[in-house]
Amino acid sequence: QFGRTIATFQAVKHHCANMLVGAESGVAAVWDAARAAAEDSSADEAQFRLSAAVAASLAFPAYARNAELNIQVHGGIGFTWEHDAHLHLRRALVSAALFGGDAPPRDVFERTAAGATRENSLDLPPEAEELRTRVRADAAEIAALDDKAQRDKLLETGYVMPHWPRPWGRAADAVEQLVIEEEFRAAGIKRPDYSITGWVILTLIQHGTDWQIERFVEKALRQEEIWCQLFSEPEAGSDAASVKTRAVRVDGGWKINGQKVWTSGAQYCARGLATVRTDPEAPKHAGITTVIIDMKAPGVEVRPLRQITGGSEFNEVFFNDVFVPDEDVVGTPNSGWTVARATLGNERVSIGGGSGASYGGLAPALVQLAGEGSDRLAGARARVGRFLAEDHALRLLNLRRAARSVEGAGPGPEGNITKLKLADHMVEGAAIWAALVGPEVALTDGPGAVVGRMVMGARGMAIAGGTSEVTRNQIAERILGMPRDPLIN
Numbered sequence: 001q002f003g004r005t006i007a008t009f010q011a012v013k014h015h016c017a018n019m020l021v022g023a024e025s026g027v028a029a030v031w032d033a034a035r036a037a038a039e040d041s042s043a044d045e046a047q048f049r050l051s052a053a054v055a056a057s058l059a060f061p062a063y064a065r066n067a068e069l070n071i072q073v074h075g076g077i078g079f080t081w082e083h084d085a086h087l088h089l090r091r092a093l094v095s096a097a098l099f100g101g102d103a104p105p106r107d108v109f110e111r112t113a114a115g116a117t118r119e120n121s122l123d124l125p126p127e128a129e130e131l132r133t134r135v136r137a138d139a140a141e142i143a144a145l146d147d148k149a150q151r152d153k154l155l156e157t158g159y160v161m162p163h164w165p166r167p168w169g170r171a172a173d174a175v176e177q178l179v180i181e182e183e184f185r186a187a188g189i190k191r192p193d194y195s196i197t198g199w200v201i202l203t204l205i206q207h208g209t210d211w212q213i214e215r216f217v218e219k220a221l222r223q224e225e226i227w228c229q230l231f232s233e234p235e236a237g238s239d240a241a242s243v244k245t246r247a248v249r250v251d252g253g254w255k256i257n258g259q260k261v262w263t264s265g266a267q268y269c270a271r272g273l274a275t276v277r278t279d280p281e282a283p284k285h286a287g288i289t290t291v292i293i294d295m296k297a298p299g300v301e302v303r304p305l306r307q308i309t310g311g312s313e314f315n316e317v318f319f320n321d322v323f324v325p326d327e328d329v330v331g332t333p334n335s336g337w338t339v340a341r342a343t344l345g346n347e348r349v350s351i352g353g354g355s356g357a358s359y360g361g362l363a364p365a366l367v368q369l370a371g372e373g374s375d376r377l378a379g380a381r382a383r384v385g386r387f388l389a390e391d392h393a394l395r396l397l398n399l400r401r402a403a404r405s406v407e408g409a410g411p412g413p414e415g416n417i418t419k420l421k422l423a424d425h426m427v428e429g430a431a432i433w434a435a436l437v438g439p440e441v442a443l444t445d446g447p448g449a450v451v452g453r454m455v456m457g458a459r460g461m462a463i464a465g466g467t468s469e470v471t472r473n474q475i476a477e478r479i480l481g482m483p484r485d486p487l488i489n
Contacts, residue, residue, distance in 0.1 A: 008483045010469075013476035015069045020475060021417050022062035028396035029055040029389070032118070050116045053107035057389035060092075060100030067092040105385030112363075112388050113371050120399050122406060124175055131179045139187035150189070155221055159184070160191060161198070168205060168217060174405030192223060196264060200227040200273045203343040207331045212292070216271070229343060230260045230274035230293060230317060240275070241285050241337060245319060247276035253325040254278070254291065256299075259318050264464075266302045266315040269295050275340050278333050290336035292328040299323075309456045362429045362454075363391055369436040377435040387432060390425050394418055413479045420471045423462040430458040 006012055033055040036048040067089040071078035078085040142153050154160040158170035162180050165171050172180065184191065194201070201220045204212055219225045236242035245258025256276055266272065272293045279287030293300065299322040304312035331339045366387060370380040377383065401414040434441045434455050440448025441455070462468040476482040 004486065005483055008485055010473065010485065012073055013482055014469070014472045015073050016480055016482065017420075017472035017475040019066045019069050020413065020480060021420060022058075022066055024397065024413060024417050025390070025393040025421065026055070026059035026062040028393055028400055029058045031400065032392075032396050035121075036118070046111070046116045047118050050108065050111045050118050051392075053104050053111060053385075054118075054389045054392045056099055056104035057108055057386055058393055060096040060104070064089075064092040064096045064100075102379065102382040105382045105389060107385070108388050109367065109370065109381045109385035112385075113367050118392065120395065122178065122399065122403055124178065124406065128175050128179055131176055132183060135176075135179050135183045136187075139183045139189060143187040143189050151192070151222065154191060155218070160221055161194075161202075164202060165205060168221065174402060178402060178406070192221075194220070194223075196229055197223075197225075197227040199343050200229060203273065203339060204330065206342055207290075207339045209327070211327060212330065216292075225270040226265065226268055228263050228266045228269040228272040228295070230263055230266075230272040231340060231343075232260060232262045234259060234261050240340060241288065243275050243277045243288050245274070245276045246280070247278045247289060247291065247324070249278075250323070253323055254289075254329070256291070256293075256319045256322040256324055259316065261305075261316050262314045263302075263317050264314045266295065266317050267304055267312070271295055272317070273330065273343060275336055278336075282334065285337045287334050288336040288340065289333045290330040290339040291324045292330060293319075293322065293324065294328075297322055307457075307460070309453050362433065363388060366429065366432055366436065369433070374436050374438075376438045377432070380432075380436065383432055387425070387429055390421065390428075394421055394425065397421070413475070416471055416475050416479065419465065420468055420475070423468050426458040426461045430455040 001009075029051070033048070033051040036044060036051040039048065067085070070088060071085045074083065074085055077083050138157065138159070142150055142157075142159070145153060151160075158164070158166060158168065159180065161169045162172035162177050163169055170176065170180075197220050201217055204216060208216075216225070220227060231240045233242060233244055236244075245256065245260065247254040247256045254276070256274075258276070260274065263272070272295055274291050274293045275288050276291055277287055278289040281287070295302065299320040301318040301320065303316045303318070305314055305316060306312050307314070330336070366384045370377075370384045374380060397414045397418045401412060404412050404414075430451070433451050437448050437451045440446065441452045443449050443452075466474075473485070477484050
C-alpha cells in the first residue's frame with residue numbers, strides 16, 4: 001500500500017503491539033488464577049477469588065479489544081462476512097457481556113479493600129532447598145550487623161548484586177537469585193539501589209579493562225561515586241546512535257566537544273559513561289567510542305533542566321575541549337556501540353522489571369479514597385479495581401519472566417511489555433487519584449499538591465528509557481517479527 005508493505009506502517013505496528021500487551025496481560029492473569037485454583041488450603045480460597053476477578057477484569061476486555069483491532073488491521077477484508085475476523089469479535093463481545101463489564105473489577109476492589117492479597121510464588125527445583133539453608137544462615141548473620149558492617153559483608157560475599165559476575169556478585173542463576181530475594185526479604189535486609197550507577201558499572205565489568213574495574217567498581221558499590229549515562233543528544237530523541245559529540249585524537253587521549261541532554265542526575269555525579277563519535281566517515285552505528293568522563297574535569301558544564309514538575313532531575317551537559325585519557329576508553333575505539341547497547345540493555349531490563357515500586361503507596365491510597373464513597377469520580381470502585389488488576393498483571397508478567405528463567409528458557413516478551421504497561425499504568429493511577437482528590441489538585445501545598453506533581457511526573461514514565469512509541473516499535477519488530485521502518489537517507 002502506497003508502495004510499502006502494510007506491516008511497515010507505524011500505526012499498524014502500534015495496534016499489533018497493543019494487542020500483544022493485552023493478550024500477554026490476560027494470559028498472565030488467567031495463568032495465575034489457574035494456579036490459585038489448584039491450591040487446596042482454605043486460606044487459599046480468598047486468593048483464588050481475587051485471582052479469578054483479576055483474570056476476568058483483564059482477559060475479557062483484552063479479547064474484545066484485540067478482536068476489534070484484528071478487524072482494523074485487516075482493513076476492508078476484515079469487515080466482510082467471509083473472513084473469520086468477525087467470529088472472534090462476536091465471541092469476544094458475548095463473553096464480555098456474560099462475564100465481563102464492571103462486575104469483575106468491582107470484585108477486585110472489594111476483595112482488596114477487605115484485605116485479600118495474592119502472594120508471589122514459584123515452584124523451584126529441589127536444589128533450591130539446599131541453597132536456601134545456606135542463604136538463610138548468611139542472611140541471619142548479615143541482619144545482625146550494623147549498617148556499615150552490613151554493606152561490607154554484602155560486598156565481600158557478592159550478595160550486594162548476586163547476578164553480577166564474581167568477585168563483585170555471585171554469578172547467581174535464576175534459582176539462586178530468587179532464593180536470595182526471598183530469604184533477604186524475610187530477614188529484613190535491604191540491599192542498596194544503585195539505579196543508573198548499577199547499569200553503568202555492570203557495563204564496565206563486562207567491557208572495561210582490569211585497571212578501570214579496579215579504579216571504579218568498588219567505589220561505586222560503596223556509593224562513594226555516583227555515575228550518569230551520557231548518551232542522549234539534541235535532535236536525536238530515542239535514537240541513541242545519533243551521536244554528534246566529537247572526539248579527536250590528541251597526545252595521550254582524546255579531546256571532546258559536544259552536548260548531551262536529558263542526563264538524569266548529572267549534577268550529582270562524579271563520573272559518566274559517554275558515547276562520542278571518533279570516526280565521522282564511518283556508518284552510523286560504527287565510529288562510536290565509549291569513554292569515561294570525569295564530571296568535574298575542566299570543560300564539563302552541567303546545566304539542570306527544569307521539568308514540568310518544577311524539579312530538575314535531568315540536565316544538559318556540555319563538553320568544551322574536555323580531555324579524556326586513553327586509559328578511560330571503554331572497549332576499543334570505534335566499537336563503542338556494542339558497549340552502549342550493553343548499558344541500554346541493563347537500563348531496559350531494570351525499567352521493564354518494575355511494577356510501580358516508585359509509586360508503592362498509590363494503590364492503597366486509591367482503595368482508601370474510593371472506599372470512602374467519594375462522588376467526585378463516577379464508577380470509582382470499578383476504575384480503581386481495573387487499576388489494581390493491572391497492578392497484578394505487572395507483578396505476574398515479572399513472575400512469568402522469573403519462571404521462564406528458572407526453567408532455563410530463553411527471554412520472553414515480558415521486559416518490553418512491562419516497560420510499556422508501567423508507563424500507562426502510572427499515568428492512569430495518577431489520573432484516578434487526581435479525580436478522587438478533586439479541586440485540591442489546584443493547590444500549591446498539602447496533599448492536593450502532591451497528587452498534582454504526581455500527575456505531571458507520571459507523564460515522564462512514557463518518555464524515560466525510550467518513549468512508549470519506540471517501545472511499541474520494538475515490540476512489533478523484535479517480538480512480533482514485523483518489518484522495520486524503511487530508512488530515509
